[in-house]
Amino acid sequence: MLTCGCGRWMHTEGIEERMNSEGAPQGFIRSECRGCGLTVGVDVPEGQADGLVDRMLWTDDALHRLDRMPPYLAVLVREDVEHDIRRHGQRVVTLDTLLRSRTGERIEWDSEAEGRLKRVPAPVRAMARIELERTAADRGLSRVTVALMEEVKAKYFGMGAQKA
Ligand SMILES: [Zn+2]
Structure with missing residues (x-):
C-alpha cells in the first residue's frame, strides 16, 4: 500500500490498464489520501499492482466489461473471479483475469x-x-x-x- 507524505495510508480509487512506451501492459493506479486530500497516480508493470492497492480491486477495463454482462451472469462471474484471485493471493482483477475465468455456468x-x-x-x-x-x-x-x-x-x- 502507498503511504502519504502526511503519514496516512492512501486509499486506492481505481486502476486503469495502459500500455507503456514499449507497448507492454501496465497499470495506472489512482490513490488519494483522505486525510490531506493529496492524490497521486502510479504506473506499475503488469502483475505488480497487488502490493500497491488497499483491497481487492477491479481495473476500470475489467469493471466496464463486467457491467456489460447480464446481471445474473455478472454476479456469477464476479464470485468466480474473486474466488480465483484470492486463491492466488492477488488483489487486482484485470480484463485478462476476467476473460480467463469460467462463466460460472456449466456449459x-x-x-x-x-x-x-x-x-x-x-x-x-x-x-x-x-x-x-x-x-x-x-x-x-x-x-x-x-x-x-x-x-x-x-x-x-x-x-x-x-x-x-
Ligand atoms: Zn496525506
Whole structure:
C-alpha cells in the first residue's frame, strides 16, 4: 500500500490498464489520501499492482466489461473471479483475469465446436468463449454447438476468423 507524505495510508480509487512506451501492459493506479486530500497516480508493470492497492480491486477495463454482462451472469462471474484471485493471493482483477475465468455456468462444448474455437484468433478467443456460453445459457442450452457458433459468428467472430 502507498503511504502519504502526511503519514496516512492512501486509499486506492481505481486502476486503469495502459500500455507503456514499449507497448507492454501496465497499470495506472489512482490513490488519494483522505486525510490531506493529496492524490497521486502510479504506473506499475503488469502483475505488480497487488502490493500497491488497499483491497481487492477491479481495473476500470475489467469493471466496464463486467457491467456489460447480464446481471445474473455478472454476479456469477464476479464470485468466480474473486474466488480465483484470492486463491492466488492477488488483489487486482484485470480484463485478462476476467476473460480467463469460467462463466460460472456449466456449459459443455461439443468437440467439433471446441475444435473450431481453437481456430479463433487468440485475442478474440476468450471473449468468444464467454459470449457463446452466455448465449447458450440465455437460451437454456447446456451445450455450445457448431450451429450456435455459426449463428453468432457474424457478431463475434467476424474479425479475422478462419474458414473451417
Ligand atoms: Zn496525506
